[in-house]
Amino acid sequence: MHYISATDVGKTYQSPSGPVPAVAGATFSAAEGEFISLLGPSGCGKSTLLMMLAGLEQPTRGSFHLAGHEVNGPRRETGIIFQDATLLPWKSVLENVMFPIQILKLPEKDYIDRANELLNRVGLSNFTAKRPHELSGGMRQRVAICRALIHDPNILLMDEPFSALDAITRDQMNVVLSELLERYRKTVIFVTHSIREAVYLSDRVLVMGGKPSSIILDLTIPFNRPRQFDIEETAEFGALCRELRLTIERAHHG
Ligand SMILES: Nc1ncnc2c1ncn2[C@@H]1O[C@H](COP(=O)(O)OP(=O)(O)O)[C@@H](O)[C@H]1O
Numbered sequence: 001m002h003y004i005s006a007t008d009v010g011k012t013y014q015s016p017s018g019p020v021p022a023v024a025g026a027t028f029s030a031a032e033g034e035f036i037s038l039l040g041p042s043g044c045g046k047s048t049l050l051m052m053l054a055g056l057e058q059p060t061r062g063s064f065h066l067a068g069h070e071v072n073g074p075r076r077e078t079g080i081i082f083q084d085a086t087l088l089p090w091k092s093v094l095e096n097v098m099f100p101i102q103i104l105k106l107p108e109k110d111y112i113d114r115a116n117e118l119l120n121r122v123g124l125s126n127f128t129a130k131r132p133h134e135l136s137g138g139m140r141q142r143v144a145i146c147r148a149l150i151h152d153p154n155i156l157l158m159d160e161p162f163s164a165l166d167a168i169t170r171d172q173m174n175v176v177l178s179e180l181l182e183r184y185r186k187t188v189i190f191v192t193h194s195i196r197e198a199v200y201l202s203d204r205v206l207v208m209g210g211k212p213s214s215i216i217l218d219l220t221i222p223f224n225r226p227r228q229f230d231i232e233e234t235a236e237f238g239a240l241c242r243e244l245r246l247t248i249e250r251a252h253h254g
């Protein structure tokens with residue numbers, strides 16, 4: 001069952017210096033509950049593909065379908081997380097998590113327990129009254145994840161959410177996200193340029209590359225869930241990383 005499908009999707013931006021082809025003819029699908037990474041070097045069109053899937057950019061060719069409906073604008077069943085947590089500085093952690101409920105004009109009393117439960121699951125139950133400036137970068141990104149999940153969207157779109165964090169915090173965030181998704185199963189499209197992060201988190205990794213850019217590899221990651229972080233030390237993990245790295249290198253030089 002294809003929960004998400006992209007059919008021959010392309011995007012060419014118009015700029016003052018002429019057309020900029022960002023994505024050309026990307027075709028892929030995702031089953032409900034699958035975790036898919038889009039992996040590739042900077043500039044290969046990952047964000048463009050994700051923003052089209054979110055309904056925030058229009059494709060110049062092809063189309064996306066979510067649960068049988070063509071995407072032609074932002075949808076409520078989609079939660080989005082960016083590299084920067086973009087929290088409201090004057091609101092508390094709890095108020096930031098509740099903010100989408102206010103925007104969507106849903107009854108706050110129906111969601112407050114969920115907000116507290118989410119914050120508890122990411123280890124922030126003692127920080128609910130703090131302001132964003134009192135938190136570390138990793139903590140702020142945990143709040144952003146809770147905010148994206150508060151209205152219980154089916155689909156989570158994440159654009160390099162951990163790229164601004166230091167390596168140790170990033171590893172911790174991978175574990176936090178993985179555990180959170182064991183509890184709240186979502187269909188996830190996760191953009192990253194980290195090969196290890198993609199392999200640890202994903203059911204499938206789609207590599208983007210080429211000129212013009214498209215999907216050049218669709219690699220299944222066969223590890224069972226829940227996953228322990230020490231799978232990163234296995235030979236099988238290393239072999240998957242190597243295959244992805246070679247594919248990216250070939251696309252870059254070939
Ligand atoms: N609004 C825009 N106008 C013109 N060109 C753009 C715009 N957004 C992105 N691009 C170009 O499209 C290509 C893909 O960008 P992007 O999707 O941001 O890649 P990535 O997320 O993989 O780094 C790049 O060459 C970038 O310069």
Ligand SMILES: [Mg+2]
Pocket residue numbers: 046047048159
């Ligand atoms: Mg990007």
